[in-house]
Amino acid sequence: MVNEQIGPGVPYRTEGGKVSGDRRVRRTRRLIQEALVALILEKGYDAVTVTDIIERADVGRSTFYAHFTDKQDVLFSNIEQLTFLHPAPGGGGPGELFAFSRPMFEHVGEQERLVRALMGRRSGGLVHARGEQLLAAVVRNELVAAGAGESAALDLLVTCVVGAFMGLLRARIEGETTASPAELDAAFRAAVLPGVRAALKP
Amino acid sequence: MVNEQIGPGVPYRTEGGKVSGDRRVRRTRRLIQEALVALILEKGYDAVTVTDIIERADVGRSTFYAHFTDKQDVLFSNIEQLTFLHPAPGGGGPGELFAFSRPMFEHVGEQERLVRALMGRRSGGLVHARGEQLLAAVVRNELVAAGAGESAALDLLVTCVVGAFMGLLRARIEGETTASPAELDAAFRAAVLPGVRAALKP
DNA sequence: TCATAACCGAACACCTTGTCCGGTAACCGA
DNA sequence: TCGGTTACCGGACAAGGTGTTCGGTTATGA
Structure with a gap:
């Protein structure tokens, strides 16, 4: 059900992100x-x-x-219209961990209406799951690039980081907090960075 | 929809946790x-x-x-049957932060079937939301008892901690990891405790 | 044993889904 | 501007799910 491919069978489906001419x-x-x-x-x-x-x-x-x-x-x-899910590659430089955070919180504010509909509790959680998946890949890559060994422990850490971020995101979407993007970003970093750094040390 | 009260109208509803005599x-x-x-x-x-x-x-x-x-x-x-959501009050002593973690991961293992049905992705996320709510209250109380000031920042921290925990819980439920309860508990603490301690310090 | 209360099961009106098809209108390219 | 192509309309359809009703049957606890 989650991994259903939406194959053909629908006449006017446009492939990829292409826009129909008609x-x-x-x-x-x-x-x-x-x-x-x-x-x-x-x-x-x-x-x-x-x-x-x-x-x-x-x-x-x-x-x-x-x-x-x-x-x-x-x-x-509608997912492809969620710009915050396709952030700029970050410049490649490993200057800062989790650089996606701040821009994402900002994009969410701009697309408030669409995001609330697609990723809020009222959406049934289907798109939410997809977002978690995409984010997990990003976080994992960053941690490996920062020197983390590919272990079972890494996957658990990634799960925690993604869970924390998505929690904040949902809180913002649901209106449970009035914090600004900057404050959300700061809270996210303050919560997870100490643990992440400790895991990267030894 | 989320906050629907299930009032009367159903003849044989038993109130509270009481069991019907018939x-x-x-x-x-x-x-x-x-x-x-x-x-x-x-x-x-x-x-x-x-x-x-x-x-x-x-x-x-x-x-x-x-x-x-x-x-x-x-x-x-079925929620009331989920024993891991009603953990022992922890003994009251603030000896250890997030004492609920380990027992919860263990209870989940014992009630595998029921938990997977109620809180997994296949359940539609309804019970999952309720679990997050209950857990947030527990975490918040612990942090306040440990000396955290009741601020907006605290709520954001609670959100992160709960998100991380629920992420691990879901990963375990969905079979995405084979980690033992002890390992999950360790991963949870390693990920969030440094950030929490830093927030409690000043 | 017996009054009570729960269960059965069949029927119901209503809604939603997904498909089909002939007719109509808009589009794009020449 | 014209004409072939393509999309849209809209009505109808069967199939299946929902929630309710009601008279008859059966199990229960006192």
Whole structure:
């Protein structure tokens, strides 16, 4: 269920990040995506039905199924728009550990509405899981580059770091805190860096 | 949706942790709960229908709705059986920070099946959210008792600690790691204690 | 033993899903 | 501007899930 590949079978699917040439296709896809985002914020992902979406988007039922296989397909199609998940490579220099943190917290603020819909509790946690996965890879690479040995202990450490970060991210998204991006970044570093440094020492 | 109170309206609901006196009631409730757990492990929470549950439990449809309002109601009714969420008060002595950690990881191992069904990714994350909430209260109390001032920064720290712990817990539940309870406990402490101690110092 | 309360099971109205198809309208390229 | 292509419409459809009702049956605890 988590690892479902969304293969073909849907006529107008565009591969990769490419945008369809036909204006009608772009328009329809955009309307459907926006409708889902709006509805999630109103009712929560689980409560939204396909019928809701096509009514809000003012699109025919058959049209919907010509573009997407189901509700979840629409949800995932929005991920590529989450800019904070694709941060700049950081410059390559290992000058600072976890350089992704600050920019991410800032991007989240800019895309508040979209992020809240896709990654908040109301989204059903599907996109959240994907975000954790992507972040874990980033963190792991950074730690290895900083001299950590590839061990089982490293994976556990990565899990902790990612868990802490995603916790803060969710708190921000859910409005449980009013802290600024700078404060969130500082809290994240203060919490995990001491432990990480100690693990990198010996 | 998250904060839905499951008020009355269901005839045979037992209040609090009390057990019904009638053997038929106990039997029926148990059969339904066990059926849901088994089905979650097979298909994932979202894919399970009420029809599935009553067939597996071999219980009449009207009987089901006499005891539970819906699928989610059954899910939540299982929480009280998760012993690791109700750890011994720790003896009161502030001898050791986060004393809950080790026993929790051990209890999880003992209740593998139930925990995996209720708190794994296949459960839809509903119980997971509740667990985070309970744990946050515990962590916050410990930190305050250890001398932390009640500030916004404290809440952020609590969020990080809980996130790290729940990350490890989920990794264990999902089978992403084969680490023993002792190793998980050690990894948790190594990751967060340095940061926590630094925050408690000044 | 017996009154009570729980269970059965069948039927129900309603909603959601995913598919199909002929007709209509918009698009893009020539 | 024109014309072939392509997308959209919209209505209908079967299948399956939900939650409720009600009269009859059976187990329970006193």
